[in-house]
Amino acid sequence: MGKVYCNWVTRLAALVKKEILEEFRTRYAINSLLMFAVTSLVMVSFAVGVSTLSSALHASLLWIILFFASMSGVARAFVKEEEKNTSYALRLAATPSIVYLGKLLYNFIIMSALTLLVLLLYLFFLNPPLGNIPLLLLVVPLGVTCLVTAGTTIAAIVAKASSQGTLLPVLAFPVLLPLFITVIHATRITLDGRETAEIIQALLFLISYEVVILTASLLLFDYVWND
Template identity: 30%
Template sequence: MNSIWAEIGAVVRKEALTEMRARNGIATSALFALVTVVAIALATFNRTIDKDMASGLLWVAILFAAVITLPRVMVTEEEQGTADLLRMLARPEAVYWGKCIFNGCQIMAASFILSFLFFGFTHVGLESPGLFALSVFGGSMGLAGSATMCGALVARAANRAMLAGAIAVPLLLPLVALGVSGMRVAIGPIEADFVYDAGVRAVIGLDCYGIATLAIGVLIFPFAWKS
């Protein structure tokens, strides 16, 4: 029997190869990022977006980019009839971690592209790149964990495309709230030390939330995957 690491590696490789062949997820994420940022830039044409508004808008865009693309990795397995083969070849934990790693990388890349476009189009500055990167990293972990889990739950349900978003978004909103608090400070201006400390606390909370989401997900995923 293969080690769990080999199985996780195989799942990540399979996802990456499938993605490179079809380019569905990355293309959809990139297009979504572009459309969202253009829509925001158009809606705020000739106006300055303040930092509170900017952090909220950016996180909402990241959230919806994640909800649109991430559950697909589970849903397509069922639609293409490959899920049973995957069930036979890999342990549920390996499938979960493999899909989460792939989803995490995908949403992290999408978030950075989206943020880059957002800051470019809206002329909002970034004062603390470190805090911003940690915020996106923690957010990506949480988004990947929850969206993968929700994708597995809705994969064989009716109206799964809509349902994936409907059940994933409420679980992800606490994460978005923490992300917005951290991003608000990262965008700046940082007027005092205590403001920066509050941002650091929010980002640490976000990273812990992401880790907790992954930890709970791996315990629960096998029940959804095997049934």
């Protein structure tokens, strides 16, 4: 039993390592995402100018930027396999659940780096109120985790449907909507630095959403991945 488990983890680690090595060879995803984050933030900052925004607007703007950044980031993971015709080899090398988790982890690593950058730049350019920093550092990563999990599954569907990523935001939005409503609300409360009772409810909601989406993704990924 322990051996099987070890084997499984090694395979997963190998897949993630392969993704990261591949990424460092071209640095395409990192560079394009970086530029995307900077451009969209500067655009928002230009549009806002010197006027001060309410915390509700700050929360919405932050998550709109994160949504579109993650959509363009997550979309690459499966599309590149289809483009290079390597999905067949990958299918021989690993079981579907390992492929899914590997892609998910890789997307998660990329998106964590990007989120950190976006947050810092957001603070730098737009100067939002910071009511409760520890809670903010809990809400945003949790929201991004949910975003990446659902995004990866839908990206796999889109990659199989057509090799362009243009469909992804359209398909992902209805699935991600409960997440957005909750996470924007929670972010607003943390920026205001208000009571934490409502936050706990939101956090529990995010965790349950993550668990349900992850379970469903693992169950359904077989049908997407195997032709």
